[in-house]
Amino acid sequence: MDFSRFNQAEQAQIAAMIEHKQMKDFLRLYSNLVQRCFDDCANDFTTKTLTGKEGECVNKCADKFLKHSERVGSRFAELSENMQAPGSQ
């Protein structure tokens, strides 16, 4: 994203907007992770607490989920840059 066409005051406000958005994005990632790993790992509803197996699954799922997000993020950044290259300037 290239916001250089905006003036300084506008860019300052956009920066604040981005910061606020990052907080929201982080919370969204967190809730998505929890729901996804719960859905994929919790399957026994006869015991009130997570079984060892379920806990282990959640742990690995959380790790994998974060690594997946990171990897998508890297590819996304590369491809977005390429996409903008012909358009910018």
Added chain:
Amino acid sequence: MDFSRFNQAEQAQIAAMIEHKQMKDFLRLYSNLVQRCFDDCANDFTTKTLTGKEGECVNKCADKFLKHSERVGSRFAELSENMQAPGSQ
């Protein structure tokens, strides 16, 4: 949620925010219920009006959906309180 750390003016605005949110939450519950019960019950697309069987299914689905939400709500309230107990004060 404990908003006692905020001043009176802020608490008043938060109360208004919560009221507005409750209206939105109710509408969301309503639309979720409609979509869920439609998806689960409407399966015959050769007749323009709901068949008796479909209607009965929607009725029971709506009842079950509301009771499910209520029960989740009760458990949620209990567990949220427990969660905050050690942190507050």
Added chain:
Amino acid sequence: MDFSRFNQAEQAQIAAMIEHKQMKDFLRLYSNLVQRCFDDCANDFTTKTLTGKEGECVNKCADKFLKHSERVGSRFAELSENMQAPGSQ
């Protein structure tokens, strides 16, 4: 939707609101279409570029998706009007 109960100044602001919403709705339609057609058509992750078959599938999917939205839109408009008929005036 009937906004005639509002005053002129309010109606002007509602019109602006609707215009802004239409832009957002269009972007939402667009992203839904992309995700839906990607999910239904991209299945081979051994080649970095879309295969001919995948591309063709995306093309037809996009056409079908748009026609589906249009048809739902027409029916929706008809039924919404009927629904309001007894209430209005």
Added chain:
Amino acid sequence: MSFFGGNSQPQQAINPQNMMMAEQELEMVTDLFNRITESCYSKCIVTKYEQGELNQPEGACIDTCVAKFFQVNSMVGEKMQKIGQS
């Protein structure tokens, strides 16, 4: 504003409460439309995509599907109202 006179067209006040109501109404209609579009796609569209046109059974299915969704919507609405009153 009319303080300074000369303003022949009287300024109308915008009631924020009304704006919120209009916004909510707008959002409800859009949400309903989006949910119908989604549900009826799953119910009616064959996702093999052999052609880009809607074929006859798909079209007929969509018409019925939208009508039935509206019926379910009203049914549930009436039910909720009864619950609210009791």
Added chain:
Amino acid sequence: MSFFGGNSQPQQAINPQNMMMAEQELEMVTDLFNRITESCYSKCIVTKYEQGELNQPEGACIDTCVAKFFQVNSMVGEKMQKIGQS
């Protein structure tokens, strides 16, 4: 405002930062509730809808399901904090 005196009830300032924090907290709790409702519906409710009541196994399943969701939520929270600190 107190500059001009006469205002016996001191006006309290609303800190927009605080409002944003409260809103975010509110939204997180609602989001958590909505996700639990959704996940536990899929996990616990038999969608044949033979009766409108929750039967005993469904009810028991919901209780456990909500409890386990909270546990997963805390587990992941602690994990994320550790990652954040390292």
Added chain:
Amino acid sequence: MSFFGGNSQPQQAINPQNMMMAEQELEMVTDLFNRITESCYSKCIVTKYEQGELNQPEGACIDTCVAKFFQVNSMVGEKMQKIGQS
């Protein structure tokens, strides 16, 4: 504001239209990212979770998946533009 002089740093006006455009752009990018993350998780991740690492096939699948999603996104974009012009 410059009316009263003395303000060496000229105040720049914030155009609300520009802010709305920037917000929309930001939201589109985030939305695209979220959808890719979701779709590629379903396409590439084996949900048995035998280990917490991405294994080699999963990693390779993600790379291709993101690339193909971008391609579909452009394809559809061009298609929509053609429709808009005709």
